[in-house]
Amino acid sequence: MTTHIEINGIVVQVYESVYEYASRNANFSNYADENVDVSHFSDKGTESKFPKVLIRPVLLYKDLNFSVGKQLFDGIEFPETIEIEGSEYTLVNFGEHEISYLKADDMDNPVYTLIYRGAQVTDGMYLYCYPVDTEIFETEEAAQAKANELNNT
Numbered sequence: 001m002t003t004h005i006e007i008n009g010i011v012v013q014v015y016e017s018v019y020e021y022a023s024r025n026a027n028f029s030n031y032a033d034e035n036v037d038v039s040h041f042s043d044k045g046t047e048s049k050f051p052k053v054l055i056r057p058v059l060l061y062k063d064l065n066f067s068v069g070k071q072l073f074d075g076i077e078f079p080e081t082i083e084i085e086g087s088e089y090t091l092v093n094f095g096e097h098e099i100s101y102l103k104a105d106d107m108d109n110p111v112y113t114l115i116y117r118g119a120q121v122t123d124g125m126y127l128y129c130y131p132v133d134t135e136i137f138e139t140e141e142a143a144q145a146k147a148n149e150l151n152n153t
Contacts, residue, residue, distance in 0.1 A: 005084070008076050012099040014089055018060060019138035021102050022111045025094045028058060030065075031130040034115060039124030052117050053150045054128055055143045057110040060094065067093045068107075111136050112143035114150070 002024070003014040015021040038050040060066045068090055069080045078099055082089050089101035113136055115128040137143035 003084075007078060007082070007099070010073065010076065010099060012078070012101060014082075014084065014101045016103050017106050017138070018102065018109045019111050019136065021092065021094075021100065022058075022060060022136050025096045025100070026058075026060065026111070026136060027134045028113055028130045029132045029134060033118070033127050033129045035121050035125050036128050037124055038117075038126050050117065050126065051147070051151045052153075053114045053147045054117075055112055055140065055147055056115055056130075057112055057140070059108070059110050060092075061107060063094070065095055071099065073099050111138065112140055113137065114143065114147055 002020060003016075004011050005014055006012070013024075015024075036054065041050050061068065071078055071091055071093055078091055080091050081104065082091075082101055088104040090104045090107060092100050092102045092107075113130070113134055115130055118127040118129045120126050135146070137146065
């Protein structure tokens, strides 16, 4: 659940989990498309046996667009960390135009998204793309359930 607090007269967002933060602020459509060898998914080599979607874990802190630490907003510098009820929160930004803090203990957790099969590159190789409308999952199991649903239609 997002909490709002005031720092230096400005309301800031405080997030408990990477999933909660990513769901509101992240989009992976700018990620590079991937060439994926799908030949191991089917011994028959028929395209209908290849998955339409694959799961990808994403660690926000590895993304070049994700910043941690010092930020200026309207000429005001915000603290890099704050403490609320004994928990530490770190100042983060993924390109949004607001000040956000993410629970430090949760920073290393991945979120999951799906990539979709596109054009065939070579025999057994397909281009998989990150969609414009990024769907983000908190757990690998939730992402796998959605992938199974899409792959079985």
